[in-house]
Amino acid sequence: xxxxxxxxxxxxxxxxxxxxxxxxxxxxxxxxxxxxxxxxxxxxxxxxxxxxxxxxxxxxxxxxxxxxxxxxxxxxxxxxxxxxxxxxxxxxxxxxxxxxxxxxxxxxxxxxxxxxxxxxxxxxxxxxxxxxxxxxxxxxxxxxxxxxxxxxxxxxxxxxxxxxxxxxxxxxxxxxxxxxxxxxxxxxxxxxxxxxxxxxxxxxxxxxxxxxxxxxxxxxxxxxxxxxxxxxxxxxxxxxxxxxxxxxxxxxxxxxxxxxxxxxxxxxxxxxxxxxxxxxxxxxxxxxxxxxxxxxxxxxxxxxxxxxxxxxxxxxxxx
Ligand SMILES: Cc1cc2nc3c(=O)[nH]c(=O)nc-3n(C[C@H](O)[C@H](O)[C@H](O)COP(=O)(O)OP(=O)(O)OC[C@H]3O[C@@H](n4cnc5c(N)ncnc54)[C@H](O)[C@@H]3O)c2cc1C
Numbered sequence: 001x002x003x004x005x006x007x008x009x010x011x012x013x014x015x016x017x018x019x020x021x022x023x024x025x026x027x028x029x030x031x032x033x034x035x036x037x038x039x040x041x042x043x044x045x046x047x048x049x050x051x052x053x054x055x056x057x058x059x060x061x062x063x064x065x066x067x068x069x070x071x072x073x074x075x076x077x078x079x080x081x082x083x084x085x086x087x088x089x090x091x092x093x094x095x096x097x098x099x100x101x102x103x104x105x106x107x108x109x110x111x112x113x114x115x116x117x118x119x120x121x122x123x124x125x126x127x128x129x130x131x132x133x134x135x136x137x138x139x140x141x142x143x144x145x146x147x148x149x150x151x152x153x154x155x156x157x158x159x160x161x162x163x164x165x166x167x168x169x170x171x172x173x174x175x176x177x178x179x180x181x182x183x184x185x186x187x188x189x190x191x192x193x194x195x196x197x198x199x200x201x202x203x204x205x206x207x208x209x210x211x212x213x214x215x216x217x218x219x220x221x222x223x224x225x226x227x228x229x230x231x232x233x234x235x236x237x238x239x240x241x242x243x244x245x246x247x248x249x250x251x252x253x254x255x256x257x258x259x260x261x262x263x264x265x266x267x268x269x270x271x272x273x274x275x276x277x278x279x280x281x282x283x284x285x286x287x288x289x290x291x292x293x294x295x296x297x298x299x300x301x302x303x304x305x306x307x308x309x310x311x312x313x314x315x316x317x318x319x
C-alpha cells in the first residue's frame with residue numbers, strides 16, 4: 001500500500017488521487033472533431049466554440065480521445081461504488097498476492113450524521129457528541145480486532161486470499177484507474193453531485209480538479225450544458241406551454257434579437273445604418289427610436305451566435 005505521494009491530492013483520512021498520466025486535452029477533442037467536420041468550417045474551428053457545440057449536441061466521441069490515468073487509494077466500500085463505472089480500465093492491489101496493511105477509514109466527526117429521513121441514500125442532522133464518539137470507537141474496535149485476527153491467520157499460514165475475507169469494507173485498497181474524458185465527466189457528474197455519498201464525492205472532486213487543468217474548455221462546457229443545464233420532460237414542457245404568458249415568450253424573443261444583433265456585429269462589424277435592418281432580420285420588433293436607445297445603453301450582451309439561434313428556435317417551438 002502506498003503512502004501519500006508528493007503530487008497527490010489527499011482524500012479522506014488516508015486516501016488520495018494522483019494523476020499519473022494524461023493523453024491530450026482540449027486540443028485533442030478539436031483535432032478529432034475536425035475529422036468529422038472536415039475543412040471549410042473555419043468559424044467552428046475556434047476551439048472553445050467547437051467544444052461547446054459538441055457538448056451541447058451530445059457529439060461525445062471526440063471527448064473520448066482524451067485519456068486520464070489515476071493512481072487512487074480509497075476504502076473498499078468507496079471502491080464498490082466506483083467500479084460500477086464500467087468503462088474504466090482498472091488494476092487493483094491484490095490481497096491474494098500481498099498482505100493487507102493496517103489502514104482503515106475512520107470517519108471524521110463532522111461527517112457522522114443521522115440517516116436522512118427524506119433521502120433513503122443520504123445522511124442528515126447533527127449527531128450528539130456521545131454518539132459520535134461511540135461510532136468512532138466501534139470503527140476502531142472492529143478494525144483493530146479484524147486486523148489482529150487477519151494477522152494471526154497470516155502467521156499461521158492460512159491462504160491470504162481467504163484470510164482477507166475477515167477484513168471490513170473500511171479497509172483501504174488502491175488501484176490504477178484509466179478512463180477517457182467522456183466517461184470521466186459522466187463519473188464526475190454523478191459522483192460530485194450532492195446526492196452522491198460524501199466518501200466518494202471527495203475522490204470525484206479531486207479528479208475533477210485535474211480535469212479542469214487538462215481540458216479547461218471541455219470542463220467549462222460540461223458544467224454549462226450538462227451539470228448546470230436543464231432539460232424539460234414532455235410533461236414539464238406542456239405545463240410551461242400552458243402557463244407561460246405569451247408576453248414573456250415575446251420578451252425573451254426580443255432579448256434574443258438584440259443579443260443576436262450585437263453578437264453578429266461583434267463577429268463582423270457593420271455600418272451603423274445597417275444595424276437596425278440587421279436587428280429586424282433577427283426578428284426584432286422595437287421601433288428604430290427604441291432600438292437606438294437600447295443600443296446606446298450598452299447593456300446588450302454578446303454571446304455565441306449559434307447558441308442564440310438554437311435558443312431562439314427552442315422558444316419558437318413552444319406552442
Ligand atoms: C447517487 C447514486 C446512487 C446509486 N444507487 C445505486 C443502488 O442503489 N444500487 C445499484 O446497484 N447501483 C446504484 N448506483 C449505480 C448506478 O446505477 C450506475 O451503475 C453507476 O452510476 C454507473 O453509471 P453508468 O452505468 O451510467 O456508468 P458506466 O458504467 O461508466 O457506463 C457509462 C455508459 O456506458 C453504457 N454502458 C456501459 N456498460 C454497459 C453495459 N454493460 N450495457 C449497456 N450499456 C452500458 C451506458 O450507457 C452507461 O450510461 C447509484 C449511483 C449513484 C450516482
